[in-house]
Amino acid sequence: MHNSVLNDLKNLASKDLTNATAMPKELYSSNEILNLEEDLIFSKEWICVGRENEIPEVGDYFTFELGKQPLIVLRDKNKNIKVLSNICLHRMMKIVDGKGNKKNFTCPYHAWTYNLDGNLVKAKYMDKTECFEKKHLKLPELKTEIFLGWIYVTLNQNPESLSENLKSLETMVTPYKMENYINIISEEHEWSTNWKILTENFMEGYHLPVAHQGTIGPYFNVMDTEFDSKGSYDFFTYQTFTKNEDAIVGTAHPSNKSLTGKWRHTSILPTIFPSHMFSLAPDHLWYLSLQPNGTDKVKIKFGAAIAPEVLEAQDNPEVFLEETKRILYEVQNEDRFVVEGICKGVNSPLGSPGPLSWLERENHEFTQYIAKKLTN
Ligand code: FES
Ligand SMILES: [Fe+2]
Known part of the structure; x- marks a missing residue:
């Protein structure tokens, strides 16, 4: 069965974004595809x-x-x-x-x-x-x-150099000094969805004003989204968005001297293929690192960290941390609701993949990455 699915995937990957849809649903539901992913991606790539x-x-x-x-x-x-x-x-x-x-x-x-x-x-x-x-x-x-403070490992005996592959990303994110951000959450979870559904959910801002309307949605201006225009998308992709300078979170603290100009209120959301993604703001970050556990379960390492100067400036750090964690858990629950819902969809007889918005550009880049790994 998987040859025809892989042909469909290859065909989809060759299209430009204006003619792209979500991936065929067998990509999320088939055990044969899962076995290929385990052999060709998770046993070889940096995790x-x-x-x-x-x-x-x-x-x-x-x-x-x-x-x-x-x-x-x-x-x-x-x-x-x-x-x-x-x-x-x-x-x-x-x-x-x-x-x-x-x-x-x-x-x-x-x-x-x-x-x-x-x-x-x-x-x-x-x-x-x-x-x-x-x-x-x-x-x-x-x-x-x-x-930059992230620990990567691989089962591959002869891997490509990770730092070499991430060089251009490194140049952009270095001024955030994220390696110094102080951990406030580091947890492992398992949700009932395919690992790619959660990856794709993290990559696009299209859902933010809707699925996150109760939390972070209202602070995003989706029209401000910018993408990696020069990327090759072999190893990572990202988008950036800005916050209003007077936003209460997501901007640089006055004592932060390393970020300048628009970067003081810009967040970067990289996805380092296959499954490490983070939302890096001048004052905090949160991240996911994913692995499949069957077609419909994803193992999640989830964490968050705060820029040291932001933590130091708190009159009442305990209350600040409690409130920050509460919001992050709420955002997580909003995401869990949609990605578990989509998992029902990709396993349903009448579900079929629909066309993508320009805001889902990275999803198509992810399709191209998966196609390359599974069909090369
Ligand atoms: S000491 Fe016997 S299994 Fe480890
Ligand atoms: Fe989300």
């Missing part, structure tokens, strides 16, 4: 696992599942980020859950113990085992890159 400043101190760690591979993301003795397989070298038990700070990781099954480099340092009652040599046992380490 964001979170922010570097979630683990600032030596021994800080959090866990993450990349596809079916449990990982430990940690800060090693040299203060570098290291990402290790979270599977014990004895009988393959998962070693650790959650987050925290440790000098060593001890497997809960028979207490084999690993240091922050992943070397096995302790294993009792193995002295009579001829094929056991402690010094040769080390947890596999994944390739890792840091991009």
